[in-house]
Amino acid sequence: MLAHGFRQIATEKNLGVDAIAKLVAAPGSDVQALVMALPIDLKKPSDAGTPHALARWFLHRFIARPGFLYDRLHAATLVGLNESGFQKVEKYFDDALYRGVFHSSGRPRWWSSQLKHCLLKAIPEPKLMPPAKRGRLFRELSAKDYSRCYFTDSDLPDVIASPDETSDQGFPAVSEVTAIAQNDTPAIGFQPRRVFVRQREKK
Numbered sequence: 001m002l003a004h005g006f007r008q009i010a011t012e013k014n015l016g017v018d019a020i021a022k023l024v025a026a027p028g029s030d031v032q033a034l035v036m037a038l039p040i041d042l043k044k045p046s047d048a049g050t051p052h053a054l055a056r057w058f059l060h061r062f063i064a065r066p067g068f069l070y071d072r073l074h075a076a077t078l079v080g081l082n083e084s085g086f087q088k089v090e091k092y093f094d095d096a097l098y099r100g101v102f103h104s105s106g107r108p109r110w111w112s113s114q115l116k117h118c119l120l121k122a123i124p125e126p127k128l129m130p131p132a133k134r135g136r137l138f139r140e141l142s143a144k145d146y147s148r149c150y151f152t153d154s155d156l157p158d159v160i161a162s163p164d165e166t167s168d169q170g171f172p173a174v175s176e177v178t179a180i181a182q183n184d185t186p187a188i189g190f191q192p193r194r195v196f197v198r199q200r201e202k203k
Helices: 001-011 016-024 028-037 048-061 072-078 083-096 111-121 131-137
Strands: 159-161 171-173 178-180 193-196
Touching: 001 048, 016 028, 016 072, 072 083, 072 111, 072 131, 083 111, 111 131, 159 193
Parallel strands: none
Antiparallel strands: 159 171, 178 193
């Protein structure tokens, strides 16, 4: 996956914004936001160091940080499910699956902008319903597939948060029990890191 991704970047003769959008196979609705999110040095005419800088940005920012792309936990939470529940209905979200440079079947990502479109296509009725409730209407699901807040066990968590600022683990949470991590300044198009505001009580 990594070697193939590096080759894809290296074979591009002109790494301008059009080529970058092509490399990630960006949906048309995301192209303008993607251009705005690119670091200034990657918007300049390419030089010998650009492929390496671009690869680092793809791996450590674009794919790693939720914003344009969601991992399974973020995608599942968006549609009201836990990860195992989401896996039961992933086939309905195939059109949102990321297939651009550095994509991995072992660590899939989905275009966040396209998840809602896929959901609405799969379940068009009722028309006015939040994604987190609509996602629970798939016939393959039961209540055990629904997402719940890790901290309060309440229904319909709406964010992902870490126990503290040093942790890379994320858990579904209701935003009221979280806060944006200190000194976190995400670039345009990416979500801020959130942490729980107090330690989870042991049961």
